[in-house]
Amino acid sequence: MAGKGFSVDLNKPLVFQVGHLGESYQDWVHTPILTEKSPRFFESDVLEIFTRTVWWVVPVVWLPVAFYFIKMSYTxxxxxxxVAILSVLGAFLWTFHEYCFHRFLFHIDTKSYWGNTFHYLIHGCHHKHPNDGLRLVIPPAEAAVLALMFWNLYGILFTLSTRPVMFGGGLVGYVMYDMVHYYVHHGQPTKQSLKSLKKYHLNHHFRIQNKGFGITTVLWDRVFGTSPTTKAADKSG
Structure with missing residues (x-):
């Protein structure tokens, strides 16, 4: 039985269950469970390993790769x-990619079995279990696929010598994105700038989930008109 008559059993592996929710999947996945428990995704222990990533793996894996490509343009x-200016530009360009991924891919509206399953794997799980610290940063295997895609794209957009540094700068931007994302969920910021980012992102999770797609910056939300409204504006509307 699928759709409204289907109920997910949280005590069983989740990934191949959520597709059966059909049109009710979106309501289900955007009703968060506020526990730090990391739910099981797959029956297979091998597959399960690849779904969990501790936060420090991201800089350990990707910063050396980023600096290798930045150095390549220098040589x-x-x-x-x-090289310094182009690296900063590459990191800035990542913030636009970050916004586009979050808005147009991570928040696609799905209702089919495989659409729901795909969405849950790439982002829905984070909205359902926002305090799961092991499913917050992008696993290296998944990030490698995205990196290869961007490397090929940058081969079209940039010259032979600027391609590596723009790519390396983008990787630095990506690392900053995943670290900021982890911190706004699990850190206790004291600086006002980070406090504001934390408030901004948690607002996206718990109040208005179709707005506020920026993580490291709110710039693109302002440019494209997806900044969340204030509570006062909500009431007046």
């Missing part, structure tokens, strides 16, 4: 100031 003839 190809770019000066240090040029």
């Amino acid at each position: 190809m003839g770019h000066t240090l100031p040029q």
Whole structure:
């Protein structure tokens, strides 16, 4: 039985259950369970390993790769100031990619079995279990697929010598994204800027989930009109 008549058993592996929710999946996945328990996804222990990632794996794996590519552009003839500027531009460009992924892919509206299953794996699980610290950062295997995609895209967008540094800068931006994302969920910021980011992101989770897609910056939400409204504006509307 599927759709409204289906009930997910939280004591069993979740991934191949959620597709059966049909049209009721979106309501289910956006009703969070506020526990730090990390639910089981698969029966297979091997598959299960690849779904859990501790936060520090991201900088350990990807920062050396980023610096390798940044150095590549230097060895190809770019000066240090040029490399520094292009790295910053690459990181800034990542913030736009981050926004687009979050808005147009992570929040797709699904109702089919495989659509629901796919959405749950890439982002729905985070909204259902926002305090699960092992399913917050992107697993390296998944990130490697995305990295390969961007490397090929940057081969079209940039010259041979600027491609590596833009890619490396983008990887630095990605690491910052995953670290900020983890921190706004599990850290206790004292600086006002980080407090504001934490409030902004938790607002996306718990109040208005179709707004506020930026994680490391609110810039693109402002540019594209997806900044969340205030509670006062909600009441007046």
